[in-house]
Amino acid sequence: MTFNFDAGYLPQLASGLVVTLEVTSCCIAxxxxxxxxxxxxxxxxxxxxxxxxSIYIHFFRGTPLLVQLFIVYFGLPNWxxxxxxxxxxxxxxxxxxxxxxxxxFRGAIQAVKAGQMVAAxxxxxxxxxxxxxxxxxxxxxxxxxxxxNELILMLKYSSIVFSIALYDLMGVGKRIASRHxxxxxxxxxxxxxxxxxxxxxxxxxxxxxRRLRVPGLGTAGRGA
Amino acid sequence: xxxxxxxxxxxxDIHKRYGTEEVLRGVSFHLDRGQTKVVIGPSGTGKxxxxxxxxxxxxxxxxxxxxxxxxxxxxxxxxxxxxxxxGFVFQDFNLFTHLTALDNVRLGLVKVKRLGKKEAxxxxxxxxxxxxxxxxxxxxxxxxxxxxxxxxxIARALAMDPKLILFDEPTSALxxxxxxxxxxxxxxxxEEGMTMIVVTHEMGFARSVADEIVFMEHGVIVEQGxxxxxxxSPEVARTGEFLRKISELYGAEG
Numbered sequence: 001m002t003f004n005f006d007a008g009y010l011p012q013l014a015s016g017l018v019v020t021l022e023v024t025s026c027c028i029a030x031x032x033x034x035x036x037x038x039x040x041x042x043x044x045x046x047x048x049x050x051x052x053x054s055i056y057i058h059f060f061r062g063t064p065l066l067v068q069l070f071i072v073y074f075g076l077p078n079w080x081x082x083x084x085x086x087x088x089x090x091x092x093x094x095x096x097x098x099x100x101x102x103x104x105f106r107g108a109i110q111a112v113k114a115g116q117m118v119a120a121x122x123x124x125x126x127x128x129x130x131x132x133x134x135x136x137x138x139x140x141x142x143x144x145x146x147x148x149n150e151l152i153l154m155l156k157y158s159s160i161v162f163s164i165a166l167y168d169l170m171g172v173g174k175r176i177a178s179r180h181x182x183x184x185x186x187x188x189x190x191x192x193x194x195x196x197x198x199x200x201x202x203x204x205x206x207x208x209x210r211r212l213r214v215p216g217l218g219t220a221g222r223g224a
Numbered sequence: 225x226x227x228x229x230x231x232x233x234x235x236x237d238i239h240k241r242y243g244t245e246e247v248l249r250g251v252s253f254h255l256d257r258g259q260t261k262v263v264i265g266p267s268g269t270g271k272x273x274x275x276x277x278x279x280x281x282x283x284x285x286x287x288x289x290x291x292x293x294x295x296x297x298x299x300x301x302x303x304x305x306x307x308x309x310x311g312f313v314f315q316d317f318n319l320f321t322h323l324t325a326l327d328n329v330r331l332g333l334v335k336v337k338r339l340g341k342k343e344a345x346x347x348x349x350x351x352x353x354x355x356x357x358x359x360x361x362x363x364x365x366x367x368x369x370x371x372x373x374x375x376x377x378i379a380r381a382l383a384m385d386p387k388l389i390l391f392d393e394p395t396s397a398l399x400x401x402x403x404x405x406x407x408x409x410x411x412x413x414x415e416e417g418m419t420m421i422v423v424t425h426e427m428g429f430a431r432s433v434a435d436e437i438v439f440m441e442h443g444v445i446v447e448q449g450x451x452x453x454x455x456x457s458p459e460v461a462r463t464g465e466f467l468r469k470i471s472e473l474y475g476a477e478g
Contacts, residue, residue: 113318113321115314115316115318116318116320116321118281118314118318119312119314119318119319119320119377120320120331121281121304121307122279122281122307122310122311122312122314123307123308123331123332123336123380123384124304124305124306124307124308124309124332124336124384125304125331125332125335125336126304129335129336133331133335134320134322134331137322138321138322141322214321214322214364214366215364215366215367216321216364216365216366216367217321217322217366
């Protein structure tokens with residue numbers, strides 16, 4: 001039995017890799033910003049802010065990502081909103097991951113001790129200043145371990161953009177495989193590529209976590 | 225110049241209720257510049273709530289608080305500006321976990337008082353030196369003892385140049401051998417003329433440092449007066465009873 005894989009595929013796979021990384025980083029960036037805002041809305045917003053935030057989160061967590069992607073890519077044009085495949089991909093994935101990230105951020109914000117906010121306010125900081133300079137810096141440190149799961153998940157789930165004809169790693173792989181009938185070989189290589197990326201991300205985030213670690217902030221029990 | 229005779233702080237008829245429980249049932253007192261008042265009383269009688277109502281960390285249901293000629297409880301008052309003039313020292317310190325001692329003291333200076341970094345650093349170091357922790361400026365709270373953390377939190381309050389400082393059981397969370405270092409700093413502040421309200425069970429401190437002791441129970445002030453009077457000849461029997469009991473527990477030598 002031979003392993004039917006040609007080094008000539010590599011340039012194509014490399015371009016697919018770039019698209020995968022672009023989609024992942026864009027949607028993660030959207031997710032961070034929107035996720036933090038949603039989490040803040042849920043924790044600190046009054047009912048008129050926190051309820052819509054909750055509805056958003058429940059909607060995006062309660063429906064399939066693929067459905068959301070198709071609504072954006074195939075559905076929005078009906079309303080006159082025409083987005084490219086790339087734009088649709090990062091929008092749908094970004095909106096989706098925001099909902100999940102919001103829950104991680106919310107947990108982290110609520111894990112910051114209540115006295116921290118009170119102490120900040122007692123100095124005369126406004127609520128926004130206290131959130132920005134006291135709560136968020138602590139919450140972001142606490143959120144890194146659970147949040148890294150979401151980043152890894154999004155890297156892998158970004159592969160669904162192949163279904164809207166975007167040539168990410170998955171899309172390129174499928175194109176090669178269907179042309180040369182070597183599905184096994186191509187997808188094994190693809191799997192390994194994803195695996196290496198996940199390992200690199202894991203290591204990178206561990207490094208970031210160590211760099212930002214502050215004594216006494218919720219990292220007790222995790223490897224020193 | 226009649227102002228100098230006015231009290232620095234006036235608390236008028238403060239009420240606070242949590243659900244069906246009336247924690248404060250009409251508390252009034254005055255505090256003069258440079259005075260130290262010690263508030264004592266059984267736990268759960270609203271002492272901490274009273275302190276928090278003064279800078280509205282807790283919103284009183286009724287009553288007024290005046291800091292000099294500004295009504296703190298007025299609806300449209302600039303509460304953050306007022307809070308920056310009232311130091312608050314918490315029972316469990318509440319130092320910002322992610323910041324060093326120096327940054328803990330500097331945060332209010334930079335973000336509230338809008339001092340430049342250099343100026344803020346100098347000011348913060350001054351206060352850390354005052355509480356004897358100059359050499360711990362770069363330590364994180366987790367690496368400081370409870371006594372050191374509380375002294376940093378006092379430095380944090382002092383750095384804002386407050387008109388008065390409120391101490392909410394500042395030594396209750398400390399190991400016995402660390403209480404002294406915090407009380408010493410507080411006694412020194414009183415000596416230097418800082419205006420303070422201290423909720424505490426430390427009767428030795430109350431006796432030697434307080435200008436006046438306020439005895440609270442069930443959300444009202446039962447009796448207030450100079451320490452000697454309250455310890456020797458209280459007007460209300462309950463005051464004497466409480467002081468005897470608490471002095472046995474915490475000691476009030478001298």
